[in-house]
Every structure is written in C-alpha cells, then in structure tokens.
Amino acid sequence: MERPERDAAFMARAVELARSGHGGTSPNPVVGCVVLDAAGQVAGEGFHAYAGGPHAEVVALAQAGERARGGTAYVTLEPCDHTGRTGPCSGALLAAGVARVVIAVSDPNPKAAGGAARLRSHGVAVTTGVLAEAAERVNEEWLTYARLGRSHVTWKFAATLDGRSAAADGTSQWITSPQARADVHRMRAAADAIVAGIGTVLADDPRLTARPGPSPSEDRPDGPGGVPGAGAGGRRVPVRVVVDPDARTPQSARVLDDQAPTLVAVADDADTGLKADLLRLPRHDDGLDLRALLSELAAREVVSVFLEGGPTLAGSFVRQGLVDRVVAYVAPALLGSGRSALGEAGVRTIGELHRLRFDEISPIGPDVRLIARPATHPGREK
Structure with a gap:
C-alpha cells in the first residue's frame, strides 16, 4: 500500500x-x-x-x-x-x-x-x-551526461564583494581564505576533469591538480585517452584540460607534468609540435567549439567538468549555455578596479540576463560560498 x-x-x-x-x-x-x-x-x-x-x-x-x-x-x-x-x-x-x-x-x-x-x-x-x-x-552530473551526451559543467570562481577576481596589476593570490581554497580542492577532486584556458596557463602556470587526500574511490583503474583514474597512492585523479586554440601551451608548463593526465584542446587547423595529448576541435569565430569539447570529453567517460581559469573562457561557456552549476566563493573585501570574474557572456540588454537560482549559501571560514544553477536547466526533465 x-x-x-x-x-x-x-x-x-x-x-x-x-x-x-x-x-x-x-x-x-x-x-x-x-x-x-x-x-x-x-x-x-x-x-x-x-x-x-x-x-x-x-x-x-x-x-x-x-x-x-x-x-x-x-x-x-x-x-x-x-x-x-x-x-x-x-x-x-x-x-x-x-x-x-x-x-x-x-x-x-x-x-x-x-x-x-x-x-x-x-x-x-x-x-x-x-x-x-x-x-x-x-545525481545531476550523470543525468546531464546521460541525457545530453556531454559532460556536466560546474563553473567555479573566487571574487571580492564587488565582483573582482584580480587586482588592476593582475595579482589574485589570495582573495579568499585557506578554508575556501581547501573546499575548492575538495570539489576539484570530485570532478572527472579540471578545465582552464590558455590565458590562465600563460599568466599563472597552474598545475590544475586536486590536493584533498583520498577520494571515495581508490581502485578505479586508469582509462584510455586521459580518462581520470588512480594516481599516487591510489587517489583518483581528474584529467586536466587546457582550452588552447592556437597551441600556445609551453612545453615547460606545469599542467604538462606527470602529476595527472592532461588533454590540450586545440583548433583542428593549429600547426604545432607540442608534445602532449592533443584534442583537435572545430574553430569558431570566438574560439573552439565548446559543445564539441564537452561531447568529446563525454566520449572519454568524463561525466563532470570543473571549469576554472579566467573570465574569457567562463564567458564563452555561459554565452553558449553550457554552464550547469555556478560555485562562487565571495570574500568580504573590495577592490574597486581590476579583472571581473566573468567576461563577455552575450548579454546586450537587461532582458538577456542569464538568470540563476540560488540553491545554497554557506559560510566558508570568513568567506561565503554561493551555489546557483540556471533557472532553466537543459539536463533536467520537465
């Protein structure tokens, strides 16, 4: 009954x-x-x-x-x-x-x-x-992957209360607290891939690795083609993805070290001698075909993507309707000038706002973590 x-x-x-x-x-x-x-x-x-x-x-x-x-x-x-x-x-x-x-x-x-x-x-x-x-x-990551045939995307950023992600001179370490940064590593480790743009790689030379300790799965074997797998000590390691249309990633970049598998997404017409696992994608007027990127990642069993990096790549993902969740770490600080967290996102007038819904507002040390999702979610059944 x-x-x-x-x-x-x-x-x-x-x-x-x-x-x-x-x-x-x-x-x-x-x-x-x-x-x-x-x-x-x-x-x-x-x-x-x-x-x-x-x-x-x-x-x-x-x-x-x-x-x-x-x-x-x-x-x-x-x-x-x-x-x-x-x-x-x-x-x-x-x-x-x-x-x-x-x-x-x-x-x-x-x-x-x-x-x-x-x-x-x-x-x-x-x-x-x-x-x-x-x-x-x-189960939202997997449902998006199964229903849409692409990886689910979480865009993460850290910013001041006035929405700045870096000062006027480009410095950004550290806007948020150690507690917030530890939480970011926890979220990174739960993803299958960490994605950043070439601008971030050239400016900051990040490793794009997660350092939170052992994950729930310790016996997952490595898969082909940069599928996330087990790293040192059995820890599950997300694949690193650099969106680099013109193949400008330096061979010495830390993102190409042996700490995790790495894919470099380049345009199909890029001429390069870069020694890396290259993923060639169609080039559009405003960069690589990001939908094709997510489809290719899904074909490699990458269910969830953690999008980091600068405002330009984030704006491209938002503009194309490919962000499924936003995680913002907001510090109680003001800059007044400097780089915004989000770049050009295809909004010309107020009626074209990308509307979100807050799902969670949590204190993280002295900062606040905000989690929001698009008001209309394409990966969810009506």
Missing part, C-alpha cells in the same frame, strides 16, 4: 546514501537504496561506491538477506536491466522476492533502462517519481 509521507521519508534516506558515492562512481551514476522487510522495518541499506563495484540494490539486498522477501525497496534511480560489469539489479530484486519497488528517477540510458517494466511484468508493484527532484539533484 502506498503511503506518500512514509515513501518520501525512506526515499530521502536513499538520496542521502546516494550522496555518499559522489566523486567515486564515474562514469556510473550515484545511487542509494533502502530495503524494508514485510513488516515495514529497515532491513538493509546501500549505495554505489565505485565503478565496477556492486550496485546500491545489491548492497542493500545482501544486508537484508531473507528479510527482503515480501518487503519494499526504495531506490533513487530505476534499477538497471542489463548485464555490464555487474548483473541486472531488476533480476536481483526479483530473486530476493521484493514485493514493491519505489523509484525516484527513471533511467535515461537506453542500455540500462527497463528495470521498472521487468519488475511489473513479474508482479512487483512499482511506484515512480517519489522525491524525484532531490534524487535528480544528487
């Missing part, structure tokens, strides 16, 4: 469990599952921890054992119905004798979808759409 308030409570717990896998499951989704016994008591819980590992349903069912028979399973994403590195979760639920399955979000991947239909065809009661918005939010 459906009880909306009870269903929402257990699904909220499943969403919380799914969040535990964030940063470790790519290119797979984050998923959480709660299994109740026939009496309605929690018998098992689980989440998908790393790609190739057991799915959330399998973990929760193993914990529940025989208590799952006649019970209910709450899962944040439709149970898969295919055999990949693991077997189909729909089959595992059927074998466990679960009587009812509650699903938050349908699986958009045609290779894995169909679990709900299989369960129904075997007499299992299926309810869908419970706490869908919360489940979408926790």
Whole structure:
C-alpha cells in the first residue's frame, strides 16, 4: 500500500546514501537504496561506491538477506536491466522476492533502462517519481551526461564583494581564505576533469591538480585517452584540460607534468609540435567549439567538468549555455578596479540576463560560498 509521507521519508534516506558515492562512481551514476522487510522495518541499506563495484540494490539486498522477501525497496534511480560489469539489479530484486519497488528517477540510458517494466511484468508493484527532484539533484552530473551526451559543467570562481577576481596589476593570490581554497580542492577532486584556458596557463602556470587526500574511490583503474583514474597512492585523479586554440601551451608548463593526465584542446587547423595529448576541435569565430569539447570529453567517460581559469573562457561557456552549476566563493573585501570574474557572456540588454537560482549559501571560514544553477536547466526533465 502506498503511503506518500512514509515513501518520501525512506526515499530521502536513499538520496542521502546516494550522496555518499559522489566523486567515486564515474562514469556510473550515484545511487542509494533502502530495503524494508514485510513488516515495514529497515532491513538493509546501500549505495554505489565505485565503478565496477556492486550496485546500491545489491548492497542493500545482501544486508537484508531473507528479510527482503515480501518487503519494499526504495531506490533513487530505476534499477538497471542489463548485464555490464555487474548483473541486472531488476533480476536481483526479483530473486530476493521484493514485493514493491519505489523509484525516484527513471533511467535515461537506453542500455540500462527497463528495470521498472521487468519488475511489473513479474508482479512487483512499482511506484515512480517519489522525491524525484532531490534524487535528480544528487545525481545531476550523470543525468546531464546521460541525457545530453556531454559532460556536466560546474563553473567555479573566487571574487571580492564587488565582483573582482584580480587586482588592476593582475595579482589574485589570495582573495579568499585557506578554508575556501581547501573546499575548492575538495570539489576539484570530485570532478572527472579540471578545465582552464590558455590565458590562465600563460599568466599563472597552474598545475590544475586536486590536493584533498583520498577520494571515495581508490581502485578505479586508469582509462584510455586521459580518462581520470588512480594516481599516487591510489587517489583518483581528474584529467586536466587546457582550452588552447592556437597551441600556445609551453612545453615547460606545469599542467604538462606527470602529476595527472592532461588533454590540450586545440583548433583542428593549429600547426604545432607540442608534445602532449592533443584534442583537435572545430574553430569558431570566438574560439573552439565548446559543445564539441564537452561531447568529446563525454566520449572519454568524463561525466563532470570543473571549469576554472579566467573570465574569457567562463564567458564563452555561459554565452553558449553550457554552464550547469555556478560555485562562487565571495570574500568580504573590495577592490574597486581590476579583472571581473566573468567576461563577455552575450548579454546586450537587461532582458538577456542569464538568470540563476540560488540553491545554497554557506559560510566558508570568513568567506561565503554561493551555489546557483540556471533557472532553466537543459539536463533536467520537465
């Protein structure tokens, strides 16, 4: 029997469990599952921890054992119905004798979808759409990747209260506090790729690495073509991507060191002898085809991109509608002049504003972290 308030409570717990896998499951989704016994008591819980590992349903069912028979399973994403590195979760639920399955979000991947239909065809009661918005939010990177065929983009910047990211002489270290910078490294480490433009590489010579310590996934193998993998000590390492249309990256640049894999995205007509893993892309009047970049990265199983660097590249991403989330670290300081955080973004009049919605406002040391998303999100189902 459906009880909306009870269903929402257990699904909220499943969403919380799914969040535990964030940063470790790519290119797979984050998923959480709660299994109740026939009496309605929690018998098992689980989440998908790393790609190739057991799915959330399998973990929760193993914990529940025989208590799952006649019970209910709450899962944040439709149970898969295919055999990949693991077997189909729909089959595992059927074998466990679960009587009812509650699903938050349908699986958009045609290779894995169909679990709900299989369960129904075997007499299992299926309810869908419970706490869908919360489940979408926790899995937004993968859902964008699966639905749009491109990497999900988080644009991060740090600025003063008056929106300046550097002083008039170009200095920018450090606008924000050590606490804010540590939080940035945590967010970097959860991404599959860190992207910056050639202007940032030439001006700052950054390494574009993450230094937060071990991530949730420590056994993910390296993949081909600069796919993020395991680095020193088993730590998962995001791939570094330099957007460099004319191949101006110096061979001595720190972004080309051996601390992480690196892709240099250049125009398909660029003449270069640069010794690096080059990704050739079409050139447009205002730079490289960024949508093609994100599609190529997705083909390399890069689900999430953390966009850093200067205002020019950020403006290009915003102008083309390719920013899915904005993370701003704002310091209680004023400059009055200097570089703005965002460059030309295609806005000619006030009616063309890029409208966002705040989702989180949090103190980080003396600073404030703001998280916002476009008011109309192309990677989210209506």
